Amino acid sequence: MRPPPDAVLSAIADYVTGPPPESREAYETARYCLMDSIGCALMALKYPECLKRLGPIVPGAVLPGGARVLGMDDELDPVRAAFCNGALIRWLDYNDTWLAAEWGHPSDNLGGILAAADWLDRSGRRVAVRDVLTAAIRAHEIQGVLALENSFNRAGMDHVILVRIATTAVVAAMLGGTREQVINAVSNAWADGGALRVYRHAPNTGPRKSWAAGDATSRGVWHALNALRGEMGYPGVLSTATWGFQDALFRNKAITLPRPLGSYVMEHVLFKISFPAEFHAQTAVECAFKLHPQAKDRLDAIARVELTTHESAIRIINKTGPLHNPADRDHCLQYMVAIGLIFGRLTADHYEDAAAQDPRIDALRAKMIVREDARYTADYLDPEKRSIANAVQIFFEDGTHTDKIEVEYPVGHRRRRAEGIPLLVKKFQEALAARFDPARCWRVINALQDSSRLDAMRASELMEMLTANSSP
Numbered sequence: 001m002r003p004p005p006d007a008v009l010s011a012i013a014d015y016v017t018g019p020p021p022e023s024r025e026a027y028e029t030a031r032y033c034l035m036d037s038i039g040c041a042l043m044a045l046k047y048p049e050c051l052k053r054l055g056p057i058v059p060g061a062v063l064p065g066g067a068r069v070l071g072m073d074d075e076l077d078p079v080r081a082a083f084c085n086g087a088l089i090r091w092l093d094y095n096d097t098w099l100a101a102e103w104g105h106p107s108d109n110l111g112g113i114l115a116a117a118d119w120l121d122r123s124g125r126r127v128a129v130r131d132v133l134t135a136a137i138r139a140h141e142i143q144g145v146l147a148l149e150n151s152f153n154r155a156g157m158d159h160v161i162l163v164r165i166a167t168t169a170v171v172a173a174m175l176g177g178t179r180e181q182v183i184n185a186v187s188n189a190w191a192d193g194g195a196l197r198v199y200r201h202a203p204n205t206g207p208r209k210s211w212a213a214g215d216a217t218s219r220g221v222w223h224a225l226n227a228l229r230g231e232m233g234y235p236g237v238l239s240t241a242t243w244g245f246q247d248a249l250f251r252n253k254a255i256t257l258p259r260p261l262g263s264y265v266m267e268h269v270l271f272k273i274s275f276p277a278e279f280h281a282q283t284a285v286e287c288a289f290k291l292h293p294q295a296k297d298r299l300d301a302i303a304r305v306e307l308t309t310h311e312s313a314i315r316i317i318n319k320t321g322p323l324h325n326p327a328d329r330d331h332c333l334q335y336m337v338a339i340g341l342i343f344g345r346l347t348a349d350h351y352e353d354a355a356a357q358d359p360r361i362d363a364l365r366a367k368m369i370v371r372e373d374a375r376y377t378a379d380y381l382d383p384e385k386r387s388i389a390n391a392v393q394i395f396f397e398d399g400t401h402t403d404k405i406e407v408e409y410p411v412g413h414r415r416r417r418a419e420g421i422p423l424l425v426k427k428f429q430e431a432l433a434a435r436f437d438p439a440r441c442w443r444v445i446n447a448l449q450d451s452s453r454l455d456a457m458r459a460s461e462l463m464e465m466l467t468a469n470s471s472p
Helices: 007-017 024-044 078-090 106-122 129-149 160-174 179-191 208-228 264-268 279-295 311-317 333-343 359-365 374-381 414-433 438-449 451-456 459-465
Strands: 302-309 368-372 390-396 405-407
Touching (some): 007 160, 024 078, 024 414, 024 451, 106 129, 129 160, 160 208, 279 311, 311 374
Parallel strands (some): 302 368
Antiparallel strands (some): 390 405
């Protein structure tokens, strides 16, 4: 006898086929999330290593009237377009973040959501940007709530598994899938298993971590399209003894949804605003910026630098020894702090080989000591705080030292929204200005800052404004 659907599958299907969220804060935050994700994608177009992974999978595999790619002129099938959009959004490690037992970047799902929305809208099924925002809120919620207590990284799996699950669910619903079709699609997404985290950790760190989310969100679109074509599902995919996900891959632990699905995650999501850096290091880099005036002219006189952090940062980004590529460097706590102390700023270019040749960086890294503060770890896991605390203090050879600079909540945290949102808009405007002419920038900014107009705008109209060959 085939079992009934696992409870997690049913809850996800009920959520995405039910009434849309009602939170005004969630929709307003989703608008900024969309804005920020577009900006991150446009900034990534500057980097050849990213560009060479985009476009049709083989020459000529295009789809006139299909889904567009942010900042480019490609028209592709929605699966490939989802990969390209997802890779662009994630490439610079600069889009939003969610931290819990598992972590990740919920706006990765916009790669698939935007591709599906553009293709559907151009194919005759009207999709408004309001629908895109609803899908984003739901994708954030599915990924983020699953991350609260289910630690896939401790089972050796990468967090992009949750991008695949969330994209599959919301795109199946966008396509008009029934509850049963959503369950079928999501069950197949779980049946894929999980990508290994091997590409995120030394000594194997590499650029796959920058396109893994594009791969996951495109796979979600693929599963959703298959389900709408009648592909069967596997209702016991999580709980089946021996062969189900929990026994086979999750070390016999149950997958849980520890809170009802609503709009909690979008309301609390973390934005990367001031610089691209793995989020566990964001506050450490803020500390380094504050200490830069005291350090920049005394680098040779530094005896040691003490970094106080939380357990997750120690487990993920505490690295000594050689760093082999940009993917290695942007996940090294010591490297990011060293850049902040030396230069007082941090950009994606600081992770490139040319910048990394500066001998002062590794010399300073060698003087760093990393310690855990148990309070920081507890506050990181506290659902009422979700802090990402770090502290930095410099000790000099002559016995003097700086103050211990501590930052508990980064500028992208919900507790700092009033400070952060104007900076987020500025980040977006600068990304647009680097890619488009002033007239186009004005059109895009005007559309995205007017929430009523944006809600009613067609998804294809938004994507048209953001392609390389947009009409005036």
